[in-house]
Amino acid sequence: DAGVIQSPRHEVTEMGQEVTLRCKPISGHDYLFWYRQTMMRGLELLIYFNNNVPIDDSGMPEDRFSAKMPNASFSTLKIQPSEPRDSAVYFCASSLKGQGTGLLFFGSGTQLSVL
Amino acid sequence: AQRVTQPEKLLSVFKGAPVELKCNYSYSGSPELFWYVQYSRQRLQLLLRHISRESIKGFTADLNKGETSFHLKKPFAQEEDSAMYYCALSGFGDDKIIFGKGTRLHILP
Numbered sequence: 378d379a380g381v382i383q384s385p386r387h388e389v390t391e392m393g394q395e396v397t398l399r400c401k402p403i404s405g406h407d408y409l410f411w412y413r414q415t416m417m418r419g420l421e422l423l424i425y426f427n428n429n430v431p432i433d434d435s436g437m438p439e440d441r442f443s444a445k446m447p448n449a450s451f452s453t454l455k456i457q458p459s460e461p462r463d464s465a466v467y468f469c470a471s472s473l474k475g476q477g478t479g480l481l482f483f484g485s486g487t488q489l490s491v492l
Numbered sequence: 493a494q495r496v497t498q499p500e501k502l503l504s505v506f507k508g509a510p511v512e513l514k515c516n517y518s519y520s521g522s523p524e525l526f527w528y529v530q531y532s533r534q535r536l537q538l539l540l541r542h543i544s545r546e547s548i549k550g551f552t553a554d555l556n557k558g559e560t561s562f563h564l565k566k567p568f569a570q571e572e573d574s575a576m577y578y579c580a581l582s583g584f585g586d587d588k589i590i591f592g593k594g595t596r597l598h599i600l601p
Contacts, residue, residue, distance in 0.1 A: 380535070419594045420536075420592075420593075422588065422589070470536075474587070479582055480538055483535045485535055486535075
C-alpha cells in the first residue's frame with residue numbers, strides 16, 4: 378500500500394477562488410481525519426469521519442470550509458471562497474480502530490498558498 | 493475541554509546532552525497520550541504512546557496524571573533527532589485525536 382495519498386502537493390490560488398483538496402486513505406481504514414498545520418496554531422483537527430460519516434466537524438473554521446467522503450477510498454476538503462488566512466499545510470490521516478487508538482497514518486500534506 | 497500544551501516552540505540541545513520536550517494536557521476523563529514526530533521531508537508518524545510503555549529510538553515518556561504531563565525524554569541527544577515533535581491526546585474510547593502546537597528540536601553538533 379502506498380499509504381495515504383493527498384493531492385495536489387502544492388496549490389497556489391488567488392483570494393476568492395475555490396480550492397479542493399483530495400485524500401485517498403489506506404485501504405481498509407475506517408477513520409479519516411483532516412488537519413491543518415500553521416506556525417501559529419500547530420496541528421488543528423478540522424473534521425473526522427468514521428465509515429464515511431462525518432462524526433465531528435467542530436474544528437471547521439467557517440462555512441467556507443466543507444468536507445465530504447462519498448466512499449471509503451476518497452475524501453475532499455473544499456474551501457470556497459478561499460482567503461489568504463487559509464494558507465497552511467493541510468494533512469489527511471487515516472486509521473483503523475482495531476490497530477489501537479492514536480495510530481494515525483498521515484499523508485504528505487497539501488501546501489496551500491492563497492494570494 | 494481537551495487541550496494539549498507544548499510550551500516550547502523551539503528547543504536547541506547539544507549532541508550528547510539530555511533532551512526533555514514538555515507536554516501538559518487538560519482532559520476531564522481518562523486520557524491516552526502520544527508523541528508524533530516529523531523529520532525533514534518525511535511524513536508525520538507516531539513515535540510512541542503511553543499505553544505501550546516502550547522506548548523508541550532512545551526516547552521515553554511517562555504519563556504523570558498528578559501533574560497532567562507527558563514529557564518526552566532522551567538521555568543523550570543525537571543529530572538525527574532534529575525534527576518537529578507533537579504531543580497528542582485522545583480520550584479513552586474516544587476516536588478524536590488532538591495535537592499540541594509542536595516543538596522543533598534542533599540538535600547542535
